[in-house]
Amino acid sequence: MAVGPSEIEKIAHLARIRIAPDQIDEVASRLSDILGMVDQMQAVDTSSVAPMANPHDATQRLRPDAVTEPNQRDTFMAIAPQTEDGLFLVPKVIE
């Protein structure tokens, strides 16, 4: 399936990636190529085949709901771009 510039802008918004206006056509063309290749799948009737999410059809293992991890806030905040008083700082969201 071919995707045009307006669809690219929509996908880029969903993915939260800025694409420079002069690159939109190029990205659209590349994505259309990939989606075109992927469309080979559509030739196969899979109506009676169950989807496979895990190659062993395994499901996530659950653990008891108990506290196991120590507090490592300082360790994890030490590598953050901007912090203050134990909080991650971002640009003002609400005026």
Place this chain on the structure above:
Amino acid sequence: MHSKTLRELADGLDSGQFSSEELTRHFLARINEHNPTVNAYITVMEEQAIAQAKAADARRANGKASVLDGIPLAHKDIFCTAGVRTSCASKMLDNFIAPYNATIVEKIAHAGMVTLGKTNMDEFAMGSSNETSWYGPVRNPWNTDCVPGGSSGGSAAAVAAGLAPASTGTDTGGSIRQPAALCNLTGLKPTYGLVSRYGMIAFASSLDQAGPMTRTAEDSALLLQAMAGFDEKDSTSLKRDIPDYSATLNDSLEGKVIGVPKEFFAEGLSDEIATKVRDALAEFEKQGAILKEISLPHSHLSIPCYYVIAPAEASTNLSRYDGVRYGHRCENPQDLADLYTRTREEGFGDEVKRRILVGTYALSAGFYDAYYRKAQRIRRLIKQDFIEAFKEVDIIAGPTSPNPAFGIGEKVNDPLTMYLEDMYTIAVNLAGIPGLSIPAGLVDGKPVGLQLIGKDFCEAELLNAAHRFQLVTDWHQQTPAAFA
């Protein structure tokens, strides 16, 4: 010392021929000399390596050394190493100092091995040529105008050039086996769930597996032994009894049935590689194995299926890179949306962005069933092909890669052609089964890989077949002359 196997190095350490510190300093000196050419390492951990080597020598002096104790190795820069930059070869994580160790990093350290450094790779493991790295391409030691394969290209080039005796890699669609093939190594992608993914930066979580990259099958068995095993911290890790992988290496191949898929010798395979692979298969016949032509009828769908599932999972996994908690953040963000979108525009390279966009599209409202669900159904058909085939055969064999190493820059602007390099490896990840690439000859001085594929958790069987092959061939002993 730098062309010896892990087994030979263990013997050398045992007999006192050299110490771990001498061995480690030898590899560090070689890295210093050759890494500017090969670009196999992103980070060299000189100080830590020497400290680890001295500790290993002390354990050995006290008679407490295990088999791999004191032997150096390199980790792909996708594994978190506490206190050491873990970049995944991305600008996004160029400033990321991991606060903890990956489970396999812990396990390998527990076995006493010395970490020389972190190896170059395709950005976030997305690529088959190691050209998408933020730190520049890796060069193939066999021909420095050529790529080493990818995504574990730095791990492969480091061992091939004698800058490490072994390395770790990860394989989502062929990223251990294809670079192993292009650099003349033995590279194993274990069964999904055998090796912990904890602390391994996620690309496509239902496909990613870590594994060893070594010179021989014997070494692969030793390193896999140190890596494999259940991990509480990885929710997809499976509880299994881990066999002694070295114990069965010499078992006879008499009567083993090796399936040869006709689809793996069809259009797209270079003639020279077909010849080398057929010669290699004949060696197994000489050892009493029986070759049987089989069919994997859905294998032509593995690339389309993979290029939905892997990008879909990647787009989800990589949504965590938002410029808030760690990693790159753009300058002077105007608002939160600007912070996210510009951070991600600047932090990710072209191929990573492309896959995030494809994945986002495949998961978006209105397209989910046609792409993602469809791909998951095709995935079951691909797994089913293998289940059917393994009713009649013990092992499946064929080429690892359709072409030998290609020129740097040759395919980088043509993603669809690049994706075809993984046409024989991807189905193995989709099915979750183990795959191994071993050296099978040279074409114009470039290595060729033979791929052996096994049933779930049959790594020992693959290593046994590979070891028997390596007892009667010497392809795996060849090294590139420029790095003697």
